[in-house]
Amino acid sequence: MTDTPLDAETLLGEAHEPFEAALSDPTAGPLAVVGDPYGGRETVLDRAETRLDATRVRLDQNTGADAVEAALGDGPLVVDDCHQLYTRSVGGFEPLSSVLDALATADVPVVTGWNSYAWSYLDAVRDIETAFSTRTDVEGLSATQLLEFIRSKEASLPEFRRDELDEALLMTQEISLGSTGRTVSVPMPNREAIEARRADRPDPSDAVFERLADLSNGDPGTALALWKRHHDAEILRPSALEVPTTDETFDREAAFCLRIILATERVARSTLSDRIGDRFDRLLGRFTRAGFVTVSNGVVQLDPAAVPTVAKITERGRIL
Incomplete structure (x- = not known):
């Protein structure tokens, strides 16, 4: 390393x-x-x-x-x-x-x-x-640059594989046996699936790091945090890389609070409490459970892996 x-x-x-x-x-x-x-x-x-x-x-x-x-x-x-x-x-x-x-x-x-x-x-x-x-x-890193960056941080990398295609290469087709009314199942090539595999698809490692670059917007800190969620994997496919998500919905006040955190990266808990009011403790609990923030010594810090998700929540709420 x-x-x-x-x-x-x-x-x-x-x-x-x-x-x-x-x-x-x-x-x-x-x-x-x-x-x-x-x-x-x-x-x-x-x-x-x-x-x-x-x-x-x-x-x-x-x-x-x-x-x-x-x-x-x-x-x-x-x-x-x-x-x-x-x-x-x-x-x-x-x-x-x-x-x-x-x-x-x-x-x-x-x-x-x-x-x-x-x-x-x-x-x-x-x-x-x-x-x-x-x-x-600051423009961020390309997929190739992220690969070199991750290599500089890790002693070894997992085996990279493509995501499996759902379509089978063979399909069955019912063939009629003349006037007997009987049919028989005959294996036939699935031309669409074969063409998909013949298409110019990226190398598995390229596919993984292209997805990492897309998820992180090329930001090295976010990309590294997303990578660390899978760094013990022996096999890694592009679809395994995901940003933190939650089934909870957030109203405009919650999105506003998240925007403050997104724009400051770290902020005193007391500052947020004064700005948001009585709901703040409950909101902070939701953000922490969702993996959006960490709290230490009275400071609320944005989790690097959560940046893409938090940004989308605030943009969906049209918070500037």
């Missing part, structure tokens, strides 16, 4: 060269790196930190605008998880506004990291893109 980390060039694809050019331009102004939860955003910010020899500030529910503003005088700056700078409540945008005002007058390179769902919301309600000279999107 080789524990080779992902690099910014792989994650950014065609956006890599413009990103490097922006890092090289001392007059470029503040940069925004935008990516899905667990999509590799931190790796891109690692590159910026090394390239600029920058101070690094990581925001969470306990570290906010003051830490960013204090670090602005110390040379180049990289700030993780800037979506922690606001809450969807009255007065909840003040820390964000304070930081954006400070960035507008900064005379040092600043690179910031943003959750893509938070960015979409903030661009709709605060036109946040105008505060940054450059926006770089």
